[in-house]
Amino acid sequence: MLLVAYDDAQILDIASPSGALDLANRHGAVPPYAVELGTVGRCAARSSAGILLGAGCDLETVTGRLDTLVVVGGAGYAEAAADQRLVTQVRRLARLSRRVASVCTGTYVLAAAGLLNNRRVTTHWRYGEQLAAQHPGVAVDVGPLHIRDGNIYTSAGVTSALDLTLSLIEDDHGxxxxxxxxxxLVSYLHRPADQAQISMFLAAPPPGDRLVRDLAGYIAGHLAEDLGPRALAARAGVSTRHLTRLFTTHLGTTPSRAVRAARTEAAAHLVRSSALPLAAIARRCGFRSPQTLRQAFLDHYGVGGDRIRRMPDMPRPRAAAPAQNPEP
Structure with missing residues (x-):
């Protein structure tokens, strides 16, 4: 694996793949992985954390077949994508590679190299809208943690580099x-590629009660599943009446309304940051139909999906109405 770095790269984007492959070798991967860090001119790259990373090779001198080429992300992604020496080498090395991957905003470098045209890709949810605007020929989908389209693999922000690498290990060795x-790695086995990045969109303060906090986290990560009061109460091991009392006390709303708000806010972020059709967004966020989602947008924000897509900033939710129990 050749990891491509540059100044202000995110060190976790480098450490996650290299660390996971090192452990794969220690657990008997055959053939073993060889990992090298490369930069233009073999210059040391200063990570965004300020740690200086010594490069093992000069990208311009790499020849022969490569197994995996990975472009990392980080705060320096825009400068990296504008660096023609770097972009030229990434384009050249991609032709030598069995598979090509990016972590987080490394997707911008692959896009600048022309490697993502007519491909479905992902990136960090915060940067998806910008990527789609800069590269209209790229199908940006910030929903999943990582996406494979042919021999191109793209992943979301930072820790999803580990999920992607575990997926590559599974492809290679089972x-x-x-x-x-x-x-x-004391990691949750590994999260499936299509697990929602969108749980990161829900930025409400965590509730004080542990049970409610755990359920809120579960809701955010499983929007397309059955999240009715009975299912949530069964998961928490309490009655639906007690569940409603807990949500009302700690969140100021009922379980059904909390679920609907979480689904609506996640869907709004997907509308703004991807080119997915409304029907696909509705399915991913747990709505029965695009019509149900449109109504949820109107109820929650006072505007429809088309307006949300065109707005310069995310709309603010409307003031909460008296408690009801709408089912999405």
Whole structure:
């Protein structure tokens, strides 16, 4: 694996893949992975954390077949995508590689190299809208943690680099080795590619009650599943009446309304940051139909999906109405 770095790269984007592959080797990966960090001119790259990273190779001198090329992300992504020397080498090296991947905003470098045209890709949710605007020929979808389109792999922000790398290990050596690496990393086995990035969109303060806090986190990460009061109460091991009392006390709303708000806010972020049709966004966020989602936008924001897509900033939710129990 050749990791492509540059100044102000995110060090976790480098450490997650390299660390996971090192552990795969220690657990008997055959053939073992060889990991190298490359930069233009073999210059040391200063990470965004200020740590100086020594490069093992000059990108311009790399020849021969490569297994995996990975472009990392970080605060310096815009300068990296505008660096013609770097972009030219990434384009050249991609032709030598069995597969090409990016972590987080490394997607911008792949797009600048012309490697993502007519591809479905993801990136950090905060930067998806900008990527789609700069590269209209790229199908940006900030929903999943990582996406494979042919031999191109793209992943979301920072920690999803680990999920992507575990997926690559599983592709290469099977699920047993991937699980062993995940356990060694004290990681949740590994999150599936289509698990929602969108749970990160929901930025409300965490409730004080642990049970409500755990359920709020579960709701945010499982928007397309059954999140009715009975299902949530069963998951928490309480009665639906007690669940409603807890949500009302700690969130100021009922479980059904909390679920509807979470789904609506996640859908609004997807409308703004991806080119997905409303029907696909509705399914991903747990709405029965595009019509139901349109009504949810009107109820929650006072505007429709088309207006949300065109607005310069995310709309603010309307003031809460008296408690009801709408089912999405």
């Amino acid at each position: 699920p047993t080795l991937a699980r062993a690496v995940a356990r060694e």
